[in-house]
Amino acid sequence: MRRRLISSTLAVVLIVIAVFGVSLFVVETRTITSSARDRLEADAARVLAEVESxxxxxxxxxxxxxxxxxxxDRHVRIELPGRPPVVLGEPPDGDAMRAEQRGGRGEYVSVEQPSSVVSDEIGRMLTILLIVSLLAVAAAALLAVRQARRVAAPLTDLAETAERLGSGDPRPRHRRYGVAELDRVADVLDASAERIARMLTAERRLAADASHQLRTPLTALSMRLEEIMTTEDRDTIKEEAAIGLAQVERLTDVVQRLLTNARDPRLGSAVGFDLDEVVVQQVEEWRPAYRSAGRAIVHSGRPGLRAVGTPGAVAQVLACLVENSLMHGSGTVAMRTRTTGNQVVVEVTDEGPGVPGELGSRVFERTVSGRNSTGLGLAVARDLAEADGGRLELLQQRPPVFALFLSREAEQGQAAA
Incomplete structure (x- = not known):
């Protein structure tokens, strides 16, 4: 492309120089010749006037x-009737230009000059035209190279940017080139790079969230299956199978919830639900795991509370907190329900060492962990809570107290009012 731009620019300049240069050469040649003849005529008339005088x-x-x-510098010949001619100057060699004048009494004056005088002047004019043309071509070549570089280099850079996008590197380059059309292409590529980066980030986040969030219900389900395998009591088998089936349904709800948040975190499915049911369900699901660890899990607080949210998401948030207490805490884990203003609160605490002082509220940031874990659980739990209009907070570091705040469902009398 650069070569084509330079070639086309030089071709246009050469055509312009050829057209205007030839025309100027013809006009100037005629002007020089005509001027030389006029000067000869003037010299002859002046000599004739002197002779007549x-x-x-x-x-x-x-x-x-x-x-x-x-x-x-002229050859002058003066002829008078009845007198010998008067000759001034040397006669020119070769071709010559002549001007003649005749007086009223028979006087004759001729003035000659070599044609080489005119040829030399035409040669000097042609030399000047050639020098100017060469300078114009050189200037055009420099300008063509500069313009070609100004256009071709950005195009090459944009092609590299597009290739980087295609190879999976979506980082925008934010380069501009001072050419409106090229800057527009760069804007579009940068915007596309940012969209691709967001899409890749969302996909990676979904994969990380899914792998982390599915681990907990799968672990609980595997414990139920182990209970079924180790017992021969038919009633116990039915009970554990029913609990396992409920866990599978919640697992399906977790997958659906993750997909919904990946598409648009603002889309929620909040409904009014009985908070005690979710808390009791979590206590029952995790009790075998705590029993195996030689620990206990209990719940207390105000009964009959109803909250607004997604039961499956709330269950996942509480499961994350209970699992963290099992892995990183110690002693009895307590789940307490209470109200504050128009909100209901579920607190999860244990008797362990708590959250390190240097972490504080940063425990909710992704990849931040103080116990060699993935650092995703609390971040995903906070996202699930906020998707339903709630919030997850660390109220106390030692002993640790995590609190899930949810909107309180209006009572029937208030709703009717």
Missing amino acids: RIAADEPVTEEELRGSAPA
Whole structure:
């Protein structure tokens, strides 16, 4: 492309120089020739006027008398009736230009100059035209190279940017080139890079969230299956199978919830639900795991509370907190329900060492962990809570107290009012 731009620019300049240069050369040649003839005519008329003046004054017309009025670089011949011709200057060699004048008394004056005088002047004019043309071509070449570089280099850079996008590197380059059209292409590529980066981030986040969030219900389900395998009591088998089936349904709800949040975190499915049911369900699901660890899990607080949210998401948030207490805490884990203003609160606490002082509220940031874990659980739990209009907070570091705040469902009398 760069070569084509340079070639096309030089071709246009050469065509312009050829058209206007030839025209100018023809015009200037005619002007120089015409001027030379006019000068010869003027010289002949001046000499004739001098001759006539001398004849009228009865003065001699000789070579010595006329040498001062005749041009030195011309060959002048003066012929008078009945007198020998008067010749001034050397006759030109080769071709010559001649101008003639005749007086009223038979006087004849001719002035000649070599044609080489005109040829030399035309040659000097042609040399100037060639120098100017060469300078114009050189300037055009420099300008063409600069313009080609200004256009071709950004296009090459944009092609590299597009190739980087295609190879999976969506980082925008934010480069601009001072050309409106190229800057527009760069804007579009940067916007596309940002969209691709967001899409890749969302996909990676979904994969990380899914792997983390599915681990908890799968672990609980595997414990139920182990209970079924180790018992021969038919009633116990039915009970554990029913609990396992409920866990599978919640697992399906978790997957659906993750997909919904990946598409648009603002889309929620909040409904009014019985908070005690979710809390009791979590206590029952995690009790075997705590029993195996030699620990206990209990719940207390105000009964009959109803909250607004997604039961499956709330269950996942509480499961994350209970699992963290199992992995990183110690002693009895307590789940307490209470109200504050128009909100209901579920607090999860244990008797362990709590959250390290240097972490504080940063425990909710992704990849931040103080116990060699993935650092995703609390971040995903906070996202699930906020998707339903709630919030997850660390109320106390030692011993640790995590609190899930949810909107409280209006009572029937208030709703009717």
